[in-house]
Amino acid sequence: MRWRAYWVAPLLLAACAVAGPPGHASLPPSTFIIVRHAEKAVDGSTDPPLAAAGVGRARGLARRLADTPLVAVFSTSLRRTRETARPSAVLHGVPVTTYDPAMPAPAFAAQLRASHPTGTVLVVSHSNTVPAIASALCDCRADPLGENDYGAIYTVRMQRDGTGVLEPGRQSPP
Secondary structure, three states: OHHHHHHHHHHHHHHHHHHOOOOHHHOOEOEEEEEEOOOEOOOOOOOOOEOHHHHHHHHHHHHHOOOOOEEEEEEOOOHHHHHHHHHHHHHHOOOEEEOOOOOOHHHHHHHHHHHOOEOEEEEEEOOOOHHHHHHHHHOOOOOOOOOOOOOEEEEEEEOOOOOEEEEEEEOOOO
16 A cells, blocks of 8 residues: 555646646736727827816726726826826726837737736727737737727737637727
């Protein structure tokens, strides 16, 4: 009977080696929520703040994401994107990380996937970059945004095999 004990330890070690260390493998893959900044004020400047409707939409986005555990929030450096991102970031206790919207969407998507293999990430951008970011994340086609479309929301859920699934949706009006 004593010889059986010699088999138990190696079998347990082999099982642990196959399973790997605890960590990301047991967590669900990442989800990316990509939105355009909310309605901007028309003040003649190149970096306008949000209009009253935009402030309402940004707060509505934060309410919508209240039960979604955000691990990161990204925004361009422009005031309207930062102001759109801020309520969600504050609610979840994460900083707003700025990124360069001139970075090619595939490079930004690769950076997002590499730095956030799990968790939910909010990205606030512009009408001309949101669809490209969503498309790069899912390797699929995201519909373009019109100049006055502030309500689109693109959710890309990454799968365990590394592919992304795009779920287009709408935000509630402010």
